[in-house]
Amino acid sequence: MTEIVISIFLLIGGGLSLLGSIGIIRFPDVYGRLHAATKSATLGVISIMIGVFLYFLILEGIFVGKVLLTILFVFLTAPLAGFMISRSAYRVGAELSDKSIQDDLEKEMKKSGKKATTK
Amino acid sequence: MAFQILLNIGIALIWMLLRNEFSGVEFMLGYIVGLAMLFLLRRFLKFDFYFRRVIAMFKLIGLFIYKLILSNIDVIKIVLSPKMDITPGIIAVPTKLKTDWEVTLLATLISLTPGTLSMDFSEDGKTIFVHSIHVPDKDEAIKEIHDSFEKAILEVTE
Numbered sequence A: 001m002t003e004i005v006i007s008i009f010l011l012i013g014g015g016l017s018l019l020g021s022i023g024i025i026r027f028p029d030v031y032g033r034l035h036a037a038t039k040s041a042t043l044g045v046i047s048i049m050i051g052v053f054l055y056f057l058i059l060e061g062i063f064v065g066k067v068l069l070t071i072l073f074v075f076l077t078a079p080l081a082g083f084m085i086s087r088s089a090y091r092v093g094a095e096l097s098d099k100s101i102q103d104d105l106e107k108e109m110k111k112s113g114k115k116a117t118t119k
Numbered sequence B: 001m002a003f004q005i006l007l008n009i010g011i012a013l014i015w016m017l018l019r020n021e022f023s024g025v026e027f028m029l030g031y032i033v034g035l036a037m038l039f040l041l042r043r044f045l046k047f048d049f050y051f052r053r054v055i056a057m058f059k060l061i062g063l064f065i066y067k068l069i070l071s072n073i074d075v076i077k078i079v080l081s082p083k084m085d086i087t088p089g090i091i092a093v094p095t096k097l098k099t100d101w102e103v104t105l106l107a108t109l110i111s112l113t114p115g116t117l118s119m120d121f122s123e124d125g126k127t128i129f130v131h132s133i134h135v136p137d138k139d140e141a142i143k144e145i146h147d148s149f150e151k152a153i154l155e156v157t158e
Helices: A002-026 A030-060 A065-091 A104-111 B002-019 B024-040 B051-080 B100-111 B135-157
Strands: B089-094 B116-121 B127-132
Touching: A002 A030, A002 B051, A030 A065, A030 B051, A030 B116, A030 B127, A065 B100, A065 B116, A104 B089, B002 B024, B024 B051, B051 B100, B051 B135, B089 B135, B100 B116, B100 B127, B100 B135, B127 B135
Parallel strands: none
Antiparallel strands: B089 B127, B116 B127
16 A cells, blocks of 8 residues: 555656646747746655655664655755746846746846846 | 844753663654753743744744645646636735745745745835736735735744
8 A cells, every 4th residue: 555655656746747847848848848937846856856855764764854845955955946947047138938928027137237148 | 033042052951961872762752851941931032932933933833734735626627628718817916025035935935835936026126927817817916915824924933
């Protein structure tokens, strides 16, 4: 029974990581790709880590604190990485996809005098 | 708040000394006793009973995880739909949170909610620029950010 639960966690984690990777290929621009990368990867890694934690706790009887710390750090770093990548992407002039219908950040950038160096 | 936690730990240590048993279980027991004492004496404390904030923090973490699961389902739907039916764009979300770390927490939360990804702050830190993949629903998204996240964060910090 416990093995089944652990397997489910691992499968969900693997599946989400796979779907996130497919999303990175399919989305049209940098920003859309980050949506796939930050969200699916976060939950995927967390799910795999929960599976690992349960395996060691129940079947081996070892409490692995490091795995729990991994969850915490993924939680903290994934959104931050997404934020920094999208911010710098906008500042070096990575273009939004053709489907985009609104860009509030452009006005702000003009107002503050820092022009985005679009090609 | 820090003083109350320190006091609570102090009570737990005294409890361990009184019981003459030094183990994690005794510490937890002493901590719970201290918590109950602080709760009963909360009217005489200068500050609010701190555990209320701890509970609010756990609520916030619960909200975090719930939203993360929802956003994953959302992304999966988009990734697997044969025609990518998205209308992306950048929207400005005003916020009334003040300190830096509150705004940072809000930006993190926004990144993990369905269809939104925080991108940049304005100069004064009052506006967060958010990349959304469903711009036509932006009013709903902004309302959700204000109603659920800002409120939950304020409950922890104020």
